[in-house]
Amino acid sequence: MKRTVLFLATNLAVVLVLSVVLNVLGLNRALMQQGIQVGPLLAFSFVVGFTGAIISLLISKPMAKWSTGARVIGEPANESEVWIVDTVRRLAITAGIGAPEVAIYEGDANAFATGAFKNSAMVAVSTGLLQSMNKEEAEAVLGHEIAHIANGDMVTMTLLQGVVNTFVVFFARVVGYFVDRTLFRSERGIGMGYYITVFACEILFGILASLIVAYFSRRREFRADAGSATYLGSPQPMIHALARLGGIAPGALPASIQTLGISGSPRGAMAWFASHPPLELRIAALQARRG
Secondary structure, eight states: OHHHHHHHHHHHHHHHHHHHHHHHTTHHHHHHHTTOOHHHHHHHHHHHHHHHHHHHHHTHHHHHHHHHTOEEOSSOOSHHHHHHHHHHHHHHHHHTSOOOEEEEESSSSOEEEEOSSTTSOEEEEEHHHHHHSOHHHHHHHHHHHHHHHHTTHHHHHHHHHHHHHHHHHHHHHHHHHHHHHHTSOOOSSOOHHHHHHHHHHHHHHHHHHHHHHHHHHHHHHHHHHHHHHHHHTOSHHHHHHHHHHHTSOOOOOOGGGGGGBSOOOOOGGGGGGOSSOOHHHHHHHHHHHHO
16 A cells, blocks of 8 residues: 555655656746647546556566466466475565565576565566576575565555556657747648657657666666575575576566566677666675675
């Protein structure tokens, strides 16, 4: 309930602050002179910005099951499944959250957590990860995923995505109006210049916005690593798990849930858009914590 209230309050605050800034800078009057009604445009941007993000969050669990073929463990069929379910439940109790669903899917080494609500989430682990890690390392990975849930990372990232979406939609249309009126000299209504500019600005601003989202996504990985270290009483298991991941090919996840995986960090210029920091930096952060 608290996260829902915070979610709504933050988004309303964004719209309010944007409106106040426009008024203080005198941009509100300038926009109205150009035929832009700021209030309706802000409301439109808010709805468009958050609708997709909220829907994605609400359907994240069934989409993850469908896209990976994950099988939720109802009644454990073997000793390995018993261990996974018991470990996840124990970690959830330690983290103070409701026991999430536990699922297994076929694939190379990876794991993820998803779900709209902290007490009804899902942790999924690949067969490749279970085969390539010992129990201590696998437990550390499960602790990492439980930390994501306990930290409310799915809701936080949805909130952030909605905020940046709102700014992208709003400013793309503001720029579109000005370009249409000044360069294309449209005097009545809106012309092709508006649509072309909005399309181009949404791409450009969307790229800039993705840098912001990716930065915060990387920060949450450090927090989840630290959470796993706290639950297990030592950072060493997570350090070993990350080192193990560095020596094997990471399992690919569908694009819709790629940011939820345990690892994945492009090099070079694409590192700015990476959802995960390099494994060596995560290991260094845990080693510093140990010291």
